[in-house]
Amino acid sequence: MKKYVNILMLTLIANVHMAEAQTLDDYLMEAAENNPGLKAGYLEFEAALQKSAQVQAIPDLALSFGYFVSPVETRVGPQRAKFSLVQMFPWFGTNGTKVDASEFNAQAKYHEFLDRKNELYYRVKKAYHPILELKEHIRWQKENLEILNTYKRLSTTNFSNGKGAMADVIRVDIMIDNATTEIQLLQDRLRPLQVAFNRLLNRPDSNRVVVQKSSVVRPVDNHFSIDSVIANNPRLQAIEFNIQAASAMEETAGKQGLPTFGVGFDYVVVDKRTDPADVPDNGKNVFMPMVTMSLPLFRKKYNASIKEAQWTHSALNQKKSDVTNSLVSACENELYKIRKNLKLLELYDVQIQKTKQAIDLLYSAYSNSGNDFEEVLRMEQQLLKYNMSRATAVKDFSIAEARLDYLTAKSN
Numbered sequence: 001m002k003k004y005v006n007i008l009m010l011t012l013i014a015n016v017h018m019a020e021a022q023t024l025d026d027y028l029m030e031a032a033e034n035n036p037g038l039k040a041g042y043l044e045f046e047a048a049l050q051k052s053a054q055v056q057a058i059p060d061l062a063l064s065f066g067y068f069v070s071p072v073e074t075r076v077g078p079q080r081a082k083f084s085l086v087q088m089f090p091w092f093g094t095n096g097t098k099v100d101a102s103e104f105n106a107q108a109k110y111h112e113f114l115d116r117k118n119e120l121y122y123r124v125k126k127a128y129h130p131i132l133e134l135k136e137h138i139r140w141q142k143e144n145l146e147i148l149n150t151y152k153r154l155s156t157t158n159f160s161n162g163k164g165a166m167a168d169v170i171r172v173d174i175m176i177d178n179a180t181t182e183i184q185l186l187q188d189r190l191r192p193l194q195v196a197f198n199r200l201l202n203r204p205d206s207n208r209v210v211v212q213k214s215s216v217v218r219p220v221d222n223h224f225s226i227d228s229v230i231a232n233n234p235r236l237q238a239i240e241f242n243i244q245a246a247s248a249m250e251e252t253a254g255k256q257g258l259p260t261f262g263v264g265f266d267y268v269v270v271d272k273r274t275d276p277a278d279v280p281d282n283g284k285n286v287f288m289p290m291v292t293m294s295l296p297l298f299r300k301k302y303n304a305s306i307k308e309a310q311w312t313h314s315a316l317n318q319k320k321s322d323v324t325n326s327l328v329s330a331c332e333n334e335l336y337k338i339r340k341n342l343k344l345l346e347l348y349d350v351q352i353q354k355t356k357q358a359i360d361l362l363y364s365a366y367s368n369s370g371n372d373f374e375e376v377l378r379m380e381q382q383l384l385k386y387n388m389s390r391a392t393a394v395k396d397f398s399i400a401e402a403r404l405d406y407l408t409a410k411s412n
Contacts, residue, residue, distance in 0.1 A: 022210050024128055027201065031124045034202040038120050041113040048106040055098035062086045062264075077270045077283045086264030086292060094255040097248050104245035111238035118234065118406050120200070125402035127197040129395045132211040134193060136391035138186045144384045145179045148172055151380075154366075155373060168373045175377060217345060217397060230327045232409040239320045246316055250309035257302030262292040331407050337400035341393045348390040355383045 032038060064084040071078035152172040158164030195205045230236065265288060272283030296302060362376045404410075 023212055024125065027128065027197075028121050028124055030203075031120055031201045032117060035120055035200060036202055038113075038116055041109075041116040045106065045109040045113045048102070048109040051102040051106065052099050055102050056095045058090070058095070059088045062088070071271070074270065076279060076281050077273045079268050079286075080271050081269040083267040083269075084264065085267075086262050086290075088260055088262035088292070088294075090260050091255050091258040094252060094258075097252040097255060101245045101248035101252060104241045104248060108238040108241035108245065111234040111241065114409075115234035115238065118409055122402050122406035124197070124200050126399050127193070127200055128209075128211065129398045129402075131190070131193050131197060131209055132213060133391050133395035134186060134190055135211060136213070136394075137388050138183060138190075140384055140387045140391070141179055141183045141186065144380070145176065145183065147380060148176045148179060151373075151377065152176065158366075158373075163369065164373060171374065171377065175381075217342070217394065218401075226328050226331045227324075229408045230324065230331065233327060233407065234409060235323055236320060236327070239316055239323060243313060243316045243320070246309055246313040250306060250313065253302065253305035253309050256305065257296055257299065259296060260294045263290070264292065265289045327407055331404060334400045334404040334407065338397060338404065341397035341400065344393040345390060345397070348386050348393065352383065352386045352390070355379060355386060359383060 062085070066082040066084075068079050068081065071080055152169065155164050155168040155172055159166055159169055194207075194209045197209050198205050198207050266286070268286035268288070270283055270285050273279055359376065359379045362372055362379060365371065366373050366376050
């Protein structure tokens, strides 16, 4: 029994380590495997694949049976029953154009699925980075609380030694209360963010979300052509396949306005004559091959089908232009956000370094003389502001980069 308990404990420990080791790429993979919206997109593609087998099938055989209530008398005997079997065929090439249209539609569904996948990746990243930012804010607030407690001890000591004022101690107490409340509020805010993240992965709300801080902030390439990059966007490719499907449907509509033809036969059951006359082939059944052709004389519905396909084709061309314009505008906007946050990160790094130097000088002066304590606290809060603003800039940069990856199908 002890052996099995040890194995169970080792398994639980291994699972904990696996959870701790999860990266953003692991979460993306989990979302791709479990997200119901993405599964629905793939099933729609699979359903579209089944359309080709349907459209290329020829019409079913038409079998009819008739029984003569009043037999029709013929030279060789009365006709009792009649069987007819007919197979209709569309005009040459009609099924081929239907198959082309269905395959283009299936390709469009596949690229719509790819777009859903890329969008899901973006939504996961968009939900991941605010959690990372929030945990960074909590970390900085806790560090700030530790520093304030240190300052409280120092201000109390200086007051006892006659080098400081009681107001300094009270001022630090106020800031400690503020920092403690802020930490609690930030921790309360964490749960709704984790629930939203877990829902994207289709897993229980209570699952812990482990985030890993990344120090990599890549500069953006300023020389790539947006028009050439967005050409890989699955939304545009899906529209392009829909355009090709509309062209195939236009051709199909034209062919459906041509005659269809069929081949078959009639088989008539004939009874023998009962009179004494000797008739050659008495009671011989009748077999009659036949050819059938439809004559589409009423052209209104066929012309309407052609017009429908033409209007659909034109509409899709306009939609492609509109989506292209939207993608270019969105890419430019995300590029601006990336460049903006890169500059902010450079600024915050410099300001943090300089603020730390100023704090060191002010802290030494206050330790020796007890003066400028208010300025020490102000600079500490300024340093906290810069650190938290830097975490926000990293989050904004990462989300803008993730959206740019989505728009350019980089994650595809």
